[in-house]
Amino acid sequence: MLLKHRRLIASIFNHNTCNSWRHLARGSPLCVVRSPSASATHSTIASGHNEPPSNREPSAPVRVRFAPSPTGSLHLGGLRTALYNFLLARATGGQFLLRIEDTDASRLVPGAAKDIQEMLAWAGIQPDEGPEQGGPYGPYVQSDRLSRYTEAAAQLLESGHAYRCFCAPSSAPPTRKAAKERMNRTPASPSSSRPENDDPSLSTIAPTPPTISDGRYDGRCSHMSRSDSDARARAGEPHVVRMKIPSGTSSLFDLVHGNLTFNHTSLDDSVLLKRDGRPTYHLASVVDDGLMEITHVFRGDEWLPSTPKHLILHSALNQRPPLYGHLPLLLGRDRSKLSKRTSSTDSATSSVSPTSASTPPSTVRWYAEHGYLGPAVANWVALVGWTPPPELGEIADLNQLAQAFRIDGLHKSPGVVNFEKLDHVQKAHMVAWIEGRGGPEGPGSGRALLIRYIQEAVEGEVDKGNILDGTWSDEEGGKVLDIIKPKVTVRTQIPRYSRPFFFLPDWSAQEALSLRSKFLQPELESILSNTLTLLEPHSPDAFHTAAIKSAFEALPSLCGASYNRCMTVLRWAVSGSGTGVGVAEMVAGLGKARVAQRLQLGLEHVKVE
Structure with missing residues (x-):
């Protein structure tokens, strides 16, 4: 490819x-x-x-x-x-x-x-x-600007740069792929340089196609006199308006590729106005670029x-x-072109990550709905085809990218989308938002949005009938956000990692039941009761991560179980989940009173089983 x-x-x-x-x-x-x-x-x-x-x-x-x-x-x-x-x-x-x-x-x-x-x-x-937004050159939707294209077509007809074509369209007009393939060949004669009709919407209008040579329109209507063309148009005969390609070459300075020269023998007399009076891309785009x-x-x-x-x-x-x-x-990673169409992994319900997907997600909305931050995706995409100056580095917000942007840094070769780099860039932006160093409206705005997101997740759980353990405040939300920072890469991970700080564990859930099945009752009771004893001497003011980790070091000898098994039991008792932030960090974040309550409830739950 x-x-x-x-x-x-x-x-x-x-x-x-x-x-x-x-x-x-x-x-x-x-x-x-x-x-x-x-x-x-x-x-x-x-x-x-x-x-x-x-x-x-x-x-x-x-x-x-x-x-x-x-x-x-x-x-x-x-x-x-x-x-x-x-x-x-x-x-x-x-x-x-x-x-x-x-x-x-x-x-x-x-x-x-x-x-x-x-x-x-x-x-x-x-x-x-x-x-x-509006603006002085509006409207900015082309269907609201149709009269401008009609006027431009009339101007081109008057100056001889376009002509009416009354031929019936081909029943199978050449595809864009066929047109590109023709660019690799030199036409055999001037007559064969008259092009195909590249307007697929014309294929259903008339049953009799014109003469086609090598997939191209033979240009018969370009030789029609203006008087005959005007008369047939006044009589209401269906027609399109085609541009008239002159012989010769076109040259331009391309911002990416440099000086380019095109031979007109490979061009076609493209349709500018279709039979319904609507413009094709060529006419509308050029007219609007000029007027705007x-x-x-x-x-x-x-x-x-x-x-x-x-x-x-x-x-x-x-x-x-x-x-x-x-x-x-x-x-993509297989060097094939990323499709513009939605792939099988482009669903909002898909659990496939872009780093593991065989067909990487191509739609931007997939990334938005799967928790990526917009500025992070923009940062990542900017690097696929552009080399920033060394002093900028790979992580930058839009203002920093704009200050550093130079056309000379654009690549001439296709860019391979590196989805592993996306996770790296996303994590850096997420950390900046959590720490108050970034956001769509400047420093602090990202952190405020993430705290609102935690609040919405908590309110959603309450609406489901779950009882809030404690009270909500922005300060508490910010505290939790700081605790879960090491675990969070994308926004959609936040509800799962923040939930234990606001709700009691659900030991009837499948995940909790699966964890519980790995332990016998005596081992569970030993770990929970010994933990309550170890934490009791710690005052609420001194209930911090380092002190808790130090206390937990005594559990293996007291309980006759490995440190990892002890931590799994405590995670089950405190959160009901097998994953999340470190157990000591979670315990410190919850505070002595709430942790003691959950350990006691867990112990009672085990005893009545």
């Missing part, structure tokens, strides 16, 4: 320096350089900007966007794309926009747009402009084949194109 991807990239651009580079002032049209010896239709399209192509780092505030299609849950690759755009905006004092590209109604998934916005917010990526004054775009490598089309459209619309940076793929 990786080798095939590299061959594709190599086939569509040339790394030689582009000689046709021209610098453009803001708002000026895309530079079109014509060779004196070439025909009027042969051109070199160059993407030009104020700064020299050798300088990847912006010299002024940028306007960037993340423009997902709501066709499913936000996935890790999309999160990384959004994050790099966001970091560049923050690093330069610019603006980060969220734009929902929902023009392909056939692929929309209900709730997907909401999921994308919720998961960006969870990761700490807050747009400056977007559907919820986007200066830089990070997007996936899969859009590299479309880049020359977008440069041509920017030129035809007299728009200054953004600087593009195409990000390589995210790969």
Whole structure:
């Protein structure tokens, strides 16, 4: 898969320096350089900007966007794309926009747009402009901007950069995979360079397909006179609007890959407006990038084949194109591409951890629902494809990442997702939150959120009919949070580890019964009664972990049992569980009175069995 991807990239651009580079002032049209010896239709399209192509780092505030299609849950690759755009905006004092590209109604998934916005917010990526925030370039949902695309299509028809196509669509339009494979071949003749229809939604409109050569549309309607085209359109004949690809090449400076050159012989006359009047991605994306004054775009490598089309459209619309940076793929541990679709492990009820899953979870919501912290996942994803400066290290919040972000640190090769590193990064962020050093709203905010989470878990147990052992307070919640800190990696572990500090053990639960079955009654009685005797001399004020550990050292000789067996019995009596924080730490946290009560209850429970 990786080798095939590299061959594709190599086939569509040339790394030689582009000689046709021209610098453009803001708002000026895309530079079109014509060779004196070439025909009027042969051109070199160059993407030009104020700064020299050798300088990847912006010299002024940028306007960037993340423009997902709501066709499913936000996935890790999309999160990384959004994050790099966001970091560049923050690093330069610019603006980060969220734009929902929902023009392909056939692929929309209900709730997907909401999921994308919720998961960006969870990761700490807050747009400056977007559907919820509003802004001077709105609306920020493409289905609310349809008139703009119709106007742009009319402009392209008028200038001759597009034409109406009245041909019936193919009953089996070529797939994106077929289009990419064609990029590896040189068309046999100019006629065969007329492309396929890459709009799957047209396949059900008409029964008779046009002539197809090598999977591509033969371009017959591009030769139709304008008067005939206008007459057929006025008569109501169904049609699409296609862009007209000129011969020649397109060149640009890619923020990741450097100077690239594309040969137009591998391009197709893509559909811009479908028969229902809705735009395709190519037209809507280019129009909006121009109208919203986007200066830089990070997007996936899969859009590299479309880049020359977008440069041509920017030129035809007299728009200054953004600087593009195409990000390589995210790969799993087996070097296969992480799927954008939800895998079998992407369920909120799944107990599979990402470090053990054969098909790693790809949706961002999986990590949110399994207790990972949004800023930790953002930190981890940032490192898959970007090398931070040595002074930053691997653990950083979004502000620190933004201050350190440089385009030159982006990788050209696909990044392998290291899920073991995720747990390392997550643990560091969790500790920072518990200790009050981090959080979504700054220091202290993370600790406050985790204390609220413990409170919600306690209230949930009370609602189930369980009786609170003691009283709740934020101070008590913070104390418990500090005690369980060594055991907690993800948020969802907090209820289990904090429960013994607020509720009596349930000895009728299966886990408690399983532990109890490993011991005979005399051994249980001996360990519990001797522990009560050892702890009695300790005053409540001196009831701390070191003193308790010292007292426990005498249990093996007093009870004739190993230290580990003694600790298992005490854990059963105090918490009813076989796992949790250290027994001495738990006992110290509960306090002398509550521990003595539980040991006595445990002893009585054993005697009446």
